[in-house]
Amino acid sequence: xxxxxxxxxxxxxxxxxxxxxxxxxxxxxxxxxxxxxxxxxxxxxxxxxxxxxxxxxxxxxxxxxxxxxxxxxxxxxxxxxxxxxxxxxxxxxxxxxxxxxxxxxxxxxxxxxxxxxxxxxxxxxxxxxxxxxxxxxxxxxxxxxxxxxxxxxxxxxxxxxxxxxxxxxxxxxxxxxxxxxxxxxxxxxxxxxxxxxxxxxxxxxxxxxxxxxxxxxxxxxxxxxxxxxxxxxxxxxxxxxxxxxxxxxxxxxxxxxxxxxxxxxxxxxxxxxxxxxxxxxxxxxxxxxxxxxxxxxxxxxx
Amino acid sequence: xxxxxxxxxxxxxxxxxxxxxxxxxxxxxxxxxxxxxxxxxxxxxxxxxxxxxxxxxxxxxxxxxxxxxxxxxxxxxxxxxxxxxxxxxxxxxxxxxxxxxxxxxxxxxxxxxxxxxxxxxxxxxxxxxxxxxxxxxxxxxxxxxxxxxxxxxxxxxxxxxxxxxxxxxxxxxxxxxxxxxxxxxxxxxxxxxxxxxxxxx
Numbered sequence: 001x002x003x004x005x006x007x008x009x010x011x012x013x014x015x016x017x018x019x020x021x022x023x024x025x026x027x028x029x030x031x032x033x034x035x036x037x038x039x040x041x042x043x044x045x046x047x048x049x050x051x052x053x054x055x056x057x058x059x060x061x062x063x064x065x066x067x068x069x070x071x072x073x074x075x076x077x078x079x080x081x082x083x084x085x086x087x088x089x090x091x092x093x094x095x096x097x098x099x100x101x102x103x104x105x106x107x108x109x110x111x112x113x114x115x116x117x118x119x120x121x122x123x124x125x126x127x128x129x130x131x132x133x134x135x136x137x138x139x140x141x142x143x144x145x146x147x148x149x150x151x152x153x154x155x156x157x158x159x160x161x162x163x164x165x166x167x168x169x170x171x172x173x174x175x176x177x178x179x180x181x182x183x184x185x186x187x188x189x190x191x192x193x194x195x196x197x198x199x200x201x202x203x204x205x206x207x208x209x210x211x212x213x214x215x216x217x218x219x220x221x222x223x224x225x226x227x228x229x230x231x232x233x234x235x236x237x238x239x240x241x242x243x244x245x246x247x248x249x250x251x252x253x254x255x256x257x258x259x260x261x262x263x264x265x266x267x268x269x270x271x272x273x274x275x276x277x278x279x280x281x282x283x284x285x286x287x288x289x290x291x292x293x294x295x296x297x298x299x300x301x302x
Numbered sequence: 303x304x305x306x307x308x309x310x311x312x313x314x315x316x317x318x319x320x321x322x323x324x325x326x327x328x329x330x331x332x333x334x335x336x337x338x339x340x341x342x343x344x345x346x347x348x349x350x351x352x353x354x355x356x357x358x359x360x361x362x363x364x365x366x367x368x369x370x371x372x373x374x375x376x377x378x379x380x381x382x383x384x385x386x387x388x389x390x391x392x393x394x395x396x397x398x399x400x401x402x403x404x405x406x407x408x409x410x411x412x413x414x415x416x417x418x419x420x421x422x423x424x425x426x427x428x429x430x431x432x433x434x435x436x437x438x439x440x441x442x443x444x445x446x447x448x449x450x451x452x453x454x455x456x457x458x459x460x461x462x463x464x465x466x467x468x469x470x471x472x473x474x475x476x477x478x479x480x481x482x483x484x485x486x487x488x489x490x491x492x493x494x495x496x497x498x499x500x501x502x503x
Contacts, residue, residue: 006333010404013342013355020395020408074393074408074435082372082392091396092372149399150366150492288404291340291357291488293311293500 014290015223017232018152022283028072030283033142034171034276035065036098037164040139041172043105043131049188052112053179059105061175062138066098090145097137104130139168152286153217154224159209163282166202171275173198177268181261192253195271199246206278224285237281245274304363304382305442306469306497307456308476308485309356313463314503316341316354323458324358327443329428332415334407336440337455353503356464358455359384359405359440360488360496367397367406375436381468382497383442391436398437402492406439442466469497 009016021029039062046054070076082095107127111120143161150156173195180187210228213221227233248270256263316339324330324337337358344353361384367376368384375390376397386397398406409432414421421429432438443453451457456464467474472481476499479485485499 004333007335010333010335011338011340013340016404018399020398072394074395074410075391078373078390078392081374081390082394084374084390085372088369089372089396091370091394095372145370145396146399148366148370149396150402150494151399151404155399286399289402289489289492291355291403292342293353293355293503294486294488294490 013292014219016288016290017227017284018286018288021286022280025072026283027280028068030276030280032065032068032072033283034279035061035068036094036138037142037168037279038171038175038272038275039065039101040135041168041170042175043101043135043172044139045169045172045176045191045194047128047132049176049191051176051179053183054176055105055109055112057175057179058172059102059109062098062101062105066102069098090141090148093137094141094145097134097141099134100130101134101138104128104132104134139165146282149286151288152224153221153289154213154285154287155282157209157212159205159212163202163205163209166198166205167275167278170195170198170202171272174268174271174275177264177271181265181268184261187259187261187264192259195249195267196253199249199271202278203246218289220287220289223287227287228281228285233281233285236277236284240277241274241281244270245277249274303471304469304497306361306382306467306476306499307358307442307453308465308479308499308501310463310465310479310483310501311354311503312501313459313461314339314354314356315461316352317460319458319460320356320358320455320464323454324440327446327454329425329431330407330438331409331429331432332413334409334438336405336407336438338405356455357403357405357488358498359401359442360403360494360498361440361442363495363497364493366400366402366492366494370396370400372396379441383444384439385441385444386437386439388433388436388438391433393435393437395437402489402494403496406437409434409436409438411435 020026039058042054043058046058070079073079082092085092086096104127108124108131111124140161143164146155147160173191176191210225213225228237249267252263252267318339320337321335321339328336340355340357342353343350345351363382365384373390373392375387379385395408412434414425446453452466456466465475465479467476469476471477480499483501485501487496487499
């Protein structure tokens with residue numbers, strides 16, 4: 001955006017969508033959050049189901065997510081300074097969590113893949129614990145980072161963290177479905193049940209969030225909900241989040257009772273694509289709280 | 303000591319003097335205004351009226367931008383002023399999402415007013431000092447205050463509608479105005495305890 005357009009935009013007193021996250025280079029942040037979310041869910045489920053290929057995939061996705069996050073930053077060369085404010089900043093906590101995930105996960109995977117044992121068992125367990133703590137942090141921090149954004153009423157919702165956690169689990173299942181198809185292993189039926197459960201939960205959280213914004217949110221939250229349902233983001237929402245991310249997987253799931261690997265892979269890919277579009281829609285739907293005089297002006301001091 | 307500002311909306315005539323003097327003082331890049339004047343219309347004919355609302359960083363006592371900053375670049379400086387250390391800012395822009403007053407700017411790249419003609423000597427002298435890829439905002443004119451002067455927007459307000467002083471001192475002009483004329487803040491529901499107050503139009 002050039003300086004003149006930016007000025008005109010900033011002199012608006014009403015509808016003003018945020019432009020820093022999700023637009024231009026800001027898309028990198030959404031991609032980073034998508035990779036990191038899927039990485040967290042995949043690591044968690046791969047640990048539970050004992051799938052080594054899943055752990056490797058999660059680690060690679062986590063690394064990619066970290067790189068894309070760094071590419072988004074204005075000054076990535078001092079990114080390590082983001083560890084300084086863990087006390088109050090969710091972005092800082094996310095950075096520490098991802099670092100723990102990559103460090104702990106790297107050591108754990110190295111020991112696992114090299115089949116080291118004996119004195120390495122203790123280190124392996126410690127590394128796994130560090131990686132798991134990092135996993136829980138990266139699954140949770142994104143939603144909280146958005147909720148901490150007081151300027152964007154649509155994100156400033158207690159449902160946002162729950163939504164991102166549900167989507168991380170859904171992303172993890174999607175990755176494991178693709179891995180199962182690629183490695184020719186049979187998909188555990190409980191994995192499909194988990195996909196259905198996480199999809200239902202994510203959809204419910206999303207509906208509640210939109211409903212809350214529409215019925216009891218302030219004007220900026222209503223603008224965001226309008227943008228998603230019938231405005232500038234409707235195409236991405238209906239086409240990407242609903243059609244590709246929900247409708248296609250459900251149709252594939254009910255179309256084949258035998259569930260061949262290729263169908264499982266398609267379900268996984270469509271589901272993951274839907275997750276990305278959901279995150280893109282949510283981030284781009286952020287509209288700043290308008291600057292207006294309060295209708296009832298209370299004296300600030302007595 | 304807690305420095306703060308009072309803006310008398312009854313005196314504001316929408317001349318944009320605050321915006322321009324701030325721009326001249328800080329030499330901010332194109333599109334970046336630490337102080338802005340927002341105009342809007344309220345009501346319907348025949349009772350419609352124009353609302354003029356000059357805005358700037360509210361230097362909140364409970365600033366959400368300070369809370370969310372991962373590096374501590376956004377911090378409380380002396381006298382309750384919220385400042386940004388450009389050497390620490392990593393450019394994540396989470397502070398911009400946290401500020402309910404939308405008064406932070408990301409200086410994405412070096413821009414100039416005349417495009418391909420390149421920066422003018424004035425721009426070289428004034429704008430080039432700003433670090434790129436970091437967030438910028440009002441600092442209540444740190445350099446002017448060091449010389450014992452009021453912030454540029456206060457000194458240059460043609461209608462004498464801006465006042466600057468110590469909010470902790472009950473005898474200061476700002477404290478008196480807030481008390482006598484029921485000064486109020488923007489978005490009190492955000493719980494940020496701003497230090498920029500307004501007097502009703």
